[in-house]
Amino acid sequence: MQAKVKARGTQPLVVTANRLRDGRVVWLGGGGIWSERVGDAAIFDGAGVAAGLSAAAQAEAEQIVVAPYEVEVTLKPGGPEPLRMRERVRVVGPSVLAPSVLAAGMLAEAAE
Amino acid sequence: MDGLDRTAPQVTAGIYKYDAYDRQFLRDRVAEFRGQVDRRLAGALSEDEFKPLRLMNGLYLQLHAYMLRCAVPYGVLSSDQMRQFAVVARRFDRGYGHFTTRQNIQFNWIKLEEAADAIATLADADLHAIQTSGNCIRNVTTDEYAGAAFDESVDPRVYAEILRQWSTLHPEFSFLPRKFKIAITGAARDRAAIQLHDIGLAARRDASGAVSFEVWVGGGMGRTPILAYRIRERLPEAETIAYLEAILRVYNALGGRENIHKARIKILVRDVGQARFTELVEQEYARLPRERYRLEPEVVAAIQAHFAPPPFAVLPQADAALAAACDGDAEFAAWVGRNTHPHKVAGYISAVISLKPIGGIPGDCSAAQMDAIADLADRYAFGEVRVSHVQNLVLAHVRKDELYALWQALRPLGLATGNVGLLSDIIACPGLDYCALANARAIPVAQLIAERFADLHRQHDIGSVYINISGCINACAHHHVGHIGILGVDRKGEEYYQITLGGSATNDARIGDIVGPSFAYDQVTDAVETILRSYLAIRQAGELFIDTYRRTGLAPFKEALYATA
Amino acid sequence: MQLLEQGRPAADRWLRVADAAPIPDDVAALIGLERLAEVPAGRTAPLGVVVGPATLPEELAPLLNRVALIAVAFPKFRDGRGFTLGRALRERFRYGGELRAVGHVLPDQHLFLLRCGFSAVEVADGADLAPWTAALGRFHTAYQAMVTDKATLRQCMRRFG
Numbered sequence: 030m031q032a033k034v035k036a037r038g039t040q041p042l043v044v045t046a047n048r049l050r051d052g053r054v055v056w057l058g059g060g061g062i063w064s065e066r067v068g069d070a071a072i073f074d075g076a077g078v079a080a081g082l083s084a085a086a087q088a089e090a091e092q093i094v095v096a097p098y099e100v101e102v103t104l105k106p107g108g109p110e111p112l113r114m115r116e117r118v119r120v121v122g123p124s125v126l127a128p129s130v131l132a133a134g135m136l137a138e139a140a141e
Numbered sequence: 142m143d144g145l146d147r148t149a150p151q152v153t154a155g156i157y158k159y160d161a162y163d164r165q166f167l168r169d170r171v172a173e174f175r176g177q178v179d180r181r182l183a184g185a186l187s188e189d190e191f192k193p194l195r196l197m198n199g200l201y202l203q204l205h206a207y208m209l210r211c212a213v214p215y216g217v218l219s220s221d222q223m224r225q226f227a228v229v230a231r232r233f234d235r236g237y238g239h240f241t242t243r244q245n246i247q248f249n250w251i252k253l254e255e256a257a258d259a260i261a262t263l264a265d266a267d268l269h270a271i272q273t274s275g276n277c278i279r280n281v282t283t284d285e286y287a288g289a290a291f292d293e294s295v296d297p298r299v300y301a302e303i304l305r306q307w308s309t310l311h312p313e314f315s316f317l318p319r320k321f322k323i324a325i326t327g328a329a330r331d332r333a334a335i336q337l338h339d340i341g342l343a344a345r346r347d348a349s350g351a352v353s354f355e356v357w358v359g360g361g362m363g364r365t366p367i368l369a370y371r372i373r374e375r376l377p378e379a380e381t382i383a384y385l386e387a388i389l390r391v392y393n394a395l396g397g398r399e400n401i402h403k404a405r406i407k408i409l410v411r412d413v414g415q416a417r418f419t420e421l422v423e424q425e426y427a428r429l430p431r432e433r434y435r436l437e438p439e440v441v442a443a444i445q446a447h448f449a450p451p452p453f454a455v456l457p458q459a460d461a462a463l464a465a466a467c468d469g470d471a472e473f474a475a476w477v478g479r480n481t482h483p484h485k486v487a488g489y490i491s492a493v494i495s496l497k498p499i500g501g502i503p504g505d506c507s508a509a510q511m512d513a514i515a516d517l518a519d520r521y522a523f524g525e526v527r528v529s530h531v532q533n534l535v536l537a538h539v540r541k542d543e544l545y546a547l548w549q550a551l552r553p554l555g556l557a558t559g560n561v562g563l564l565s566d567i568i569a570c571p572g573l574d575y576c577a578l579a580n581a582r583a584i585p586v587a588q589l590i591a592e593r594f595a596d597l598h599r600q601h602d603i604g605s606v607y608i609n610i611s612g613c614i615n616a617c618a619h620h621h622v623g624h625i626g627i628l629g630v631d632r633k634g635e636e637y638y639q640i641t642l643g644g645s646a647t648n649d650a651r652i653g654d655i656v657g658p659s660f661a662y663d664q665v666t667d668a669v670e671t672i673l674r675s676y677l678a679i680r681q682a683g684e685l686f687i688d689t690y691r692r693t694g695l696a697p698f699k700e701a702l703y704a705t706a
Numbered sequence: 707m708q709l710l711e712q713g714r715p716a717a718d719r720w721l722r723v724a725d726a727a728p729i730p731d732d733v734a735a736l737i738g739l740e741r742l743a744e745v746p747a748g749r750t751a752p753l754g755v756v757v758g759p760a761t762l763p764e765e766l767a768p769l770l771n772r773v774a775l776i777a778v779a780f781p782k783f784r785d786g787r788g789f790t791l792g793r794a795l796r797e798r799f800r801y802g803g804e805l806r807a808v809g810h811v812l813p814d815q816h817l818f819l820l821r822c823g824f825s826a827v828e829v830a831d832g833a834d835l836a837p838w839t840a841a842l843g844r845f846h847t848a849y850q851a852m853v854t855d856k857a858t859l860r861q862c863m864r865r866f867g
């Protein structure tokens with residue numbers, strides 16, 4: 030059912046971090062843009078990811094993001110899907126929502 | 142109590158009231174934090190430098206956003222403070238908060254650029270997030286029935302408040318090797334888990350009325366769960382601060398600083414040995430300038446005055462109205478059986494508001510619920526609310542003849558689940574749904590288990606059992622001491638769960654035993670059901686789960702769990 | 707290096723002697739603790755020692771009448787051992803000379819250092835001193851009884867500064 034983590038080096042990669050000013054999950058897209066949507070993420074291969082990480086380090090030095098790192102993904106029609114559960118949760122948000130959130134109709138925002 | 146004039150605050154319970162100095166101190170602290178955030182956003186502080194500073198103000202960077210952990214000192218809140226949490230939840234978060242096992246509250250969706258405003262909003266109600274994280278002395282925790290429990294000899298809130306003040310921005314102990322947790326109890330039954338803290342204090346009163354402390358040191362959970370040992374049997378009240386200073390100095394000087402997993406005081410105690418550790422502390426204590434650190438009786442008396450009993454009415458112990466209500470309403474009677482605790486004053490009782498509705502998120506509370514609880518506290522409980530270490534709320538002083546009305550008011554709010562101490566009263570940390578350190582989710586596991594056993598009759602048949610679910614080895618949900626402990630582990634990026642049995646956090650504290658190989662996410666509920674079916678099959682008359690486990694040990698449970706595998 | 711003494715910028719009258727360099731006998735010299743044996747008994751010029759964070763106060767007790775400066779090294783600001791060392795030197799051994807924090811410390815720790823008995827702190831050249839002085843003006847009260855604190859205001863609350 031779930032894709033198993035494969036050996037390093039063969040899997041496509043994306044670069045992620047949390048945005049400094051609000052902590053939200055962001056993905057490094059083309060042109061050094063940080064997007065909240067994983068679908069906007071630039072895809073790297075094992076050799077190319079160094080460039081992404083160095084762009085990310087630059088963004089960290091400029092107080093844009095915190096603690097960037099690369100994430101292994103599989104490419105799905107809907108966009109890249111991380112292999113690890115932790116990163117999948119970062120993509121979709123908490124898998125449980127407080128009743129008040131549901132009641133307030135904020136579901137879409139909470140799962141963005 | 143007339144209770145009809147809603148214009149005036151109704152807080153008459155004993156709560157530590159801030160004076161001008163405390164308030165100025167909090168304002169100064171907010172200003173300091175605001176400056177730190179500004180320096181971080183401007184790049185004058187690196188993340189490495191900023192992190193310990195924000196942590197000492199309770200601000201974490203979690204998976205989806207910053208999380209703010211606000212202190213509820215020793216679990217006691219006024220109704221106005223509860224309302225202020227609702228304000229913070231609405232203004233800076235998404236309309237809810239999460240009560241934790243350390244008697245604090247966490248907000249999950251904070252923005253760094255608004256964090257100082259959130260903390261300033263807390264300060265308006267004498268609330269703060271000081272030292273709710275970081276390698277410093279954390280929020281001192283205690284018994285949620287303090288000042289109310291029938292089996293209490295010393296009110297631990299008095300000493301918890303003294304220790305709160307002493308530890309607040311302590312210049313020597315703000316950069317310890319690792320976090321430092323102190324718990325204190327003053328009752329016969331330990332409801333503060335003192336053997337599982339860096340320092341545990343058990344207050345006793347002798348025949349002359351003098352207070353002394355049993356001092357325990359070196360306990361903790363996490364990766365290396367260890368029970369504390371008793372370093373002093375009878376520490377006089379006046380020496381409390383001096384003795385704690387001595388322990389902290391030895392720890393600060395000699396505690397491990399190389400490896401984060403070997404930095405807690407429990408590891409130092411284990412490595413040098415209890416005898417040597419005791420010797421080091423006693424040496425340090427002997428040469429402290431005792432005068433400077435003496436806890437004067439006047440100071441204790443001044444703090445004690447804050448915790449004076451509320452204006453209790455003179456009532457008979459047995460209450461006819463309560464008995465009649467129980468007779469007429471079986472559901473209420475069942476709730477009373479589970480969700481109350483005996484009070485030391487005749488005609489009063491402590492009521493537990495369960496934050497564990499079946500299928501809900503353990504410990505979560507919406508802003509609307511917070512406001513409603515604050516109103517009920519004003520109406521029925523002298524304007525005071527407690528946070529318990531199992532993530533429920535407590536109204537400590539309720540008239541027995543008003544208990545039925547309180548329960549009826551709680552029902553439409555979804556706050557009248559009568560499951561305290563039962564299987565669905567599950568303790569769960571935020572886990573992988575929120576927490577950056579997590580291996581696996583904890584909340585949905587709790588929900589699945591609670592839903593599987595949703596039938597309260599079945600839960601009553603099973604009887605009291607504590608299930609604790611932590612998303613990682615940090616053990617925020619105290620899984621080591623759960624009757625059934627569940628720990629999230631990571632296996633190649635997927636969620637697995639290790640199960641332990643037989644833990645206990647009270648007087649007979651014990652670390653649970655690991656049953657065997659871990660279970661996948663969709664196997665955990667079945668595993669718990671198998672464990673409980675085994676217990677039902679082999680229990681003897683009158684045995685609770687923990688009793689059966691102690692009698693039989695791991696074997697029958699292990700066999701049932703892995704027989705067919 | 708810039709030097710803040712009791713929070714105020716000050717000139718450093720001490721010469722920090724490099725590990726391999728000879729120890730001059732005519733100026734105030736700050737040397738590593740391990741070189742103490744090299745110092746002649748008849749030395750009259752002031753002597754200071756740099757001590758590591760693992761140093762215990764009792765190790766320093768025998769030299770307290772020989773040294774006028776103890777510089778406590780903070781390898782990382784998170785390493786708080788120096789606070790306990792400083793406080794013990796002042797409180798237990800009544801050390802009255804200069805006590806200086808060197809290495810990695812943050813402005814946010816400035817007040818803690820002074821309250822633990824430090825008299826000076828070394829700040830990197832070019833670093834903005836404003837946060838360092840601001841940190842001292844931030845609080846006026848505290849809940850603990852430290853060596854430097856003045857009147858008790860009420861209960862546990864004390865004024866300092």
Ligand code: SF4
Pocket residue numbers: 570571572573576577578579580611612613614615616617618
């Ligand atoms: S136990 Fe682990 S996953 Fe759970 S809250 Fe604590 S650190 Fe996070």
